[in-house]
Amino acid sequence: MYSFLKRTVSIFITKKMLFKIEPFLRKCYTINKHGSKHECIICGFKSKEWVIIENKDCLCPNCGSLSRDRRLWNILSTKYLKNNLFVLDFSPSRSLYRNWKKQKNIHYTASDLSGNFIADATYNITNISKDNNSFDLIVCYHILEHIIDDEKAMTELYRVLKPNGTVLIQTPFKEGEIYEDYTRTTEAERLKHFGQEDHVRIYSINGLKERLQNTGFKIEILKLKGDKYFGFSDNEKILIAKKI
Template sequence: MLCLSCGSLSRNRRLWNLLNTENSINGNILHFSPSRSLFRKLKKDKNIHYYATDFENEFLADYKFDITNIDQPDEKFDTIICFHILEHIVEDKKAIKELYRVLKPNGAIYIQTPFKEGDIYEDYSITSPREREINFGQWDHVRIYSADGLKKRLEQQGFNVIIKEHKSDEMDWHHGFKSPETILIATKK
């Protein structure tokens, strides 16, 4: 459901609510492929250092970081937003390693992808856009994660991970949320 006022999607409104609830809008924030609505809100916050990045020039951004080789020093970011990114990255384990490297101790990464039940499904022999759409749900996706599978991949790198399952409740209508929805929060040990 698109907000007619700000143009945000439900997932962006829930993320904004979660970031505020978790007090995660502080310090240095790295945001991959930000939505316009969140970019505008975070960009004007003078109390943070906001690093909006988009590798393929499809979103508003000030930087063009490669998630598998982030051109920033170790332990720089307090918060990282990685919504609907990892399912596009062939070398996701390398990306996860980089996210760990640039995250400060006790920092948090908010991660969302399309999820399915069971195991992670990936097959690198599938390369045509049509076959990727059939197998992974979108022409530019290279896998479909399960929440548990992604949690295990993140933990293998050293992250502590919680899976937040948002179920439908009375606040969905008030905030314009769509449920159910799953978000992973990975913190650095």
């Protein structure tokens, strides 16, 4: 039902307009969704059920956050938020973007080249038009698997990050080695080999760790358990990259 409503709305409303009126539409959608079984850590909405979308992920009916968004905000809010923080966030979800903008005394910049996300800038991750040592915190969630020259992107992330700064990184992961094949250029081939039409590789957790270390980062891998109440996925992995 949710997917049908989303597709129907997108037929009649432009993407730009949808971004503006989405909170109102969600308020209408959640009229009969209130409950006590689950709580969204981003918007605070308590619901009787998550919306289960096509890939089986759990979506908040009130703000539209996915399980990875809620986990990310939990980590950010408990460990990283502080006054006068300079943040760069690549292609954030709308729920996270709106939450960031509510934070006081934080200098937050969202960047997106695709036009599919709310953003303040259009930085190319392989050539970020910012000075060295510009940001305390960078969020790079589900970005690197789209980038052909990912090592150049990692070098740029390192360059614009301040000393002792942090990059939070997540991509889809597989067991074994990184799988990439640059001869796979069509959407059909990339969907078959990498799981999505605009992906160019599938990382292994240790393969991505090694590439980041070769760039100069110190890496910590978080392996996290699920939580049904807050809608966190089980066995979720996040890389914490520090510039020392």
